[in-house]
Each structure stands twice: as C-alpha cells, then as structure tokens.
Amino acid sequence: MIPFNKPYLTGKETHYIYQAVLLGKISGNGIFTKKCQSFLEARYGFKKCLLTTSCTDALEMAAILCNIQPGDEVIVPSYTFVSSALAFVRQGAKIVFADSCINNPNIDADKIEILITAKTKAIIPVHYAGMSCNMDKIMDIANKYNLLVIEDAAQAIDSFHNGQPLGSIGHMAAFSFHETKNIISGEGGMLVINDERFIHRAEIIWEKGTNRAEFFRGEVNKYGWVDTGSSFLPSEIIAAFLYAQLENLDAIQNKRKELWNHYYQSLKGLAEKGAFKLPDLPTYATNNAHMFYLVCNNIEQRTHLIEHLKKNDILAVFHYQSLHNSEFYKNKHDGRELANSDRYTDCLVRLPLYFELSKENIDVICNIIKEASNY
Structure with a gap:
C-alpha cells in the first residue's frame, strides 16, 4: 500500500x-x-x-x-x-x-x-x-x-x-x-x-x-x-x-519539490490531452510542494480514479466540501451559487506526497492513473 x-x-x-x-x-x-x-x-x-x-x-x-x-x-x-x-x-x-x-x-x-x-x-x-x-x-x-x-x-x-x-x-x-x-x-x-x-x-x-x-x-x-x-x-x-x-526545513522542502515536479512532468502529457487539469501556478506565486492534486472533469471520473488507485493499493483522497453547502451553514448562506468551489468539491483529487515517497512510487501511481484515464 x-x-x-x-x-x-x-x-x-x-x-x-x-x-x-x-x-x-x-x-x-x-x-x-x-x-x-x-x-x-x-x-x-x-x-x-x-x-x-x-x-x-x-x-x-x-x-x-x-x-x-x-x-x-x-x-x-x-x-x-x-x-x-x-x-x-x-x-x-x-x-x-x-x-x-x-x-x-x-x-x-x-x-x-x-x-x-x-x-x-x-x-x-x-x-x-x-x-x-x-x-x-x-x-x-x-x-x-x-x-x-x-x-x-x-x-x-x-x-x-x-x-x-x-x-x-x-x-x-x-x-x-x-x-x-x-x-x-x-x-x-x-x-x-x-x-x-x-x-x-x-x-x-x-x-x-x-x-x-x-x-x-x-x-x-x-x-x-x-x-x-x-x-x-x-x-x-x-x-x-x-x-x-x-x-531540516530546506532538505524537506527540496525533496518535496523534486517529487512534485516528477508528478507534474509524468502527468503533463495526459493533462494536455484533456484527461484532467494539473495545478495552475500564478506568476506571482511559488510552489512549496505541500500537495499534488488533479482536477478531474466530473465527479464520476474522480470516483473511478480514486477507486482504481485503491484497487492497486494506492490511497488518493478528495478534499474540502464547499462550506456554503454544509449542514451547519447552508441555511445561513445568502443563496449565491459558488460554481468553482462546487467544482473543486466534486472534481479535485489529491495524490500521495510525502518525504519518503520515491520517484519509482510516483511512476507506479502515474501508470495506474494512465490506465484509469484510458489515454
């Protein structure tokens, strides 16, 4: 796993x-x-x-x-x-x-x-x-x-x-x-x-x-x-x-960035074909390699991807649920549609990323993603 x-x-x-x-x-x-x-x-x-x-x-x-x-x-x-x-x-x-x-x-x-x-x-x-x-x-x-x-x-x-x-x-x-x-x-x-x-x-x-x-x-x-x-x-x-x-902050950061970049280069071709979107870094921002995420095209694709990875002993997870739709706050929200927030709620998936992950691990993960994406 x-x-x-x-x-x-x-x-x-x-x-x-x-x-x-x-x-x-x-x-x-x-x-x-x-x-x-x-x-x-x-x-x-x-x-x-x-x-x-x-x-x-x-x-x-x-x-x-x-x-x-x-x-x-x-x-x-x-x-x-x-x-x-x-x-x-x-x-x-x-x-x-x-x-x-x-x-x-x-x-x-x-x-x-x-x-x-x-x-x-x-x-x-x-x-x-x-x-x-x-x-x-x-x-x-x-x-x-x-x-x-x-x-x-x-x-x-x-x-x-x-x-x-x-x-x-x-x-x-x-x-x-x-x-x-x-x-x-x-x-x-x-x-x-x-x-x-x-x-x-x-x-x-x-x-x-x-x-x-x-x-x-x-x-x-x-x-x-x-x-x-x-x-x-x-x-x-x-x-x-x-x-x-x-x-050890510098050593930790350098390793995480190296792994993040390996993900990006390995999945760039699939993203260019429209399989999903990769993180889009604005020109004013730097990347601290906290996480590597994909934005799938719909919730069905994301569900399939997470399940396919799990079947192959890889744990990927989605992330936040829009707070304006939460059980606690939905009746207090003013009713505005927040389409982008809801899209990330349905479509964003986070891939494994930690210091001891290897590039070989990432290669395995990316190959499984290619299988699931049918590209």
Whole structure:
C-alpha cells in the first residue's frame, strides 16, 4: 500500500524531547518554544510568532484580536477547511462565502469587493496547497475599505508571493504543523502578528488572558487576569519536536519539490490531452510542494480514479466540501451559487506526497492513473 501521507522524522525529534524533559520545563513557552519562534521570525521576517496547539487555535486568537462582534461580517472562501470560518463564527460573525478562482482553488480576488458591506470586518484568504492568493489585490481592497486581513497559511510554510513570504503580508496569519503538513509536530500551529497594534494583546490572549509572559520577562512584578484568552500555547514536547523539523526545513522542502515536479512532468502529457487539469501556478506565486492534486472533469471520473488507485493499493483522497453547502451553514448562506468551489468539491483529487515517497512510487501511481484515464 502506498499511503496518502506518511509523517517524516528527521531523527532529532526524540533527542530534543529528551532535552526538554531533562531541563525540567515541559509546559509551554520554554526554551524550544522560543527557539522555534525566533527561527521563523528570523527566516521570514515575521514581526511576532506565537506557537499554538493548532492552526485552529491561531485563527481563534486572530478572531479575538480582530475584535469580531456578533453581526460583523467576515469574507471567507467556501472551498476551505471548516476552521477558516469556525474561528470567526465562535465570535458571532456572519460568514460571507466567496467563490474560488476558475483556474485554482484559491479565493477569487476579483469577486471580493462586491461582497463588502458596512458590516464587513475582515478577509480571510486561504493559500490552498501552499499557492499564494492574489495578495496585492486583496491588500488593496482591504486598505480601501479599512479591513483586516488574516492569511490562512495552514499549508503555506516556505511559500512566497512576489518574493514576500506568505504569512508576512496580512495583518496576521495562521500556520499549521499538523502531521499532514510539510513541517510537522503531530498537532500544532502558529499565529503570526505583522501589525504591531496586536502584538501586546496577542501575548495576553495566548497566556489565558493574563500578563504572565511579561512577568517572566521581568517587565511587571506580578501577573493577573487582564483580558480574555485561553490556553493556546503548546507544551515544550511539541515545540522540541517542531524544532527538529525546522532545522531540516530546506532538505524537506527540496525533496518535496523534486517529487512534485516528477508528478507534474509524468502527468503533463495526459493533462494536455484533456484527461484532467494539473495545478495552475500564478506568476506571482511559488510552489512549496505541500500537495499534488488533479482536477478531474466530473465527479464520476474522480470516483473511478480514486477507486482504481485503491484497487492497486494506492490511497488518493478528495478534499474540502464547499462550506456554503454544509449542514451547519447552508441555511445561513445568502443563496449565491459558488460554481468553482462546487467544482473543486466534486472534481479535485489529491495524490500521495510525502518525504519518503520515491520517484519509482510516483511512476507506479502515474501508470495506474494512465490506465484509469484510458489515454
């Protein structure tokens, strides 16, 4: 069986976890937490990084920092994971769903402005497959209407928009280190704050609504409850695991890109014959090789392809279901048709991609796809 995903271990994870245990500090915000945050701030120019227990938690922190109130509107792509919307729903927001681009699953920046009302507070661009949304246009719209932009960069570590790291463009950003991502810690995430207005309060929300972080830096002589918040920070065990991954970021990324390119070249001929569509990378975006996906011509073709691969011991999977059609939100949606989001819901399939996958594995997978496609 070729699995869809297999977590990659660099070999240092358990060593650093052992170090954390020996240091006697395994709750949050210890040495390895600071190492991870400093590494990412230095590498990508993020103003402030705060590790979290998940990307969902990072988005929830962002929603609190945006001061979202009941009745506020937040623009979110329909083709995304539930957390992109849920974090703002929890604060009472009304979600206004936007459609995807015709040539990739990202939010269609040309269709955002028409959705803005006097109640709109924020835009949540999701960089699907680590491929940048049109951030120049999104930031122009946000500046025009004085809106906040929170980049959902869950899949976008080490990816760029016109040379600028994803996660460094919006007012805030959320990353994931879930075991399906390029860089992992099992569960885990990170909030990035690029607007200095939010940095001080972010630390308080991160520390259960207390100014505990300031206390441990010696900036105040005691700490107490000063704001809302929750227990968003992960343990040192998670941070120690993550640091081993970050140290190997370049090696991991180079291998994943090599595998991604092998897929692309192997399937390019079939795509040119119309069997399916391959990922279409905009000129302003880079590829971080988070995933390799195909867009089939219809749901029947996709079902057949997934079943044919499974019969040959290869696990391929579809992805998001349009949130505007979800059981939870369909009665709250305004009724607009979001045709591109629904097309990706029905037609997109993700192929196996992980560090230990070989080019020989990919050759086998591509040959099975050719069989299923009858080309």
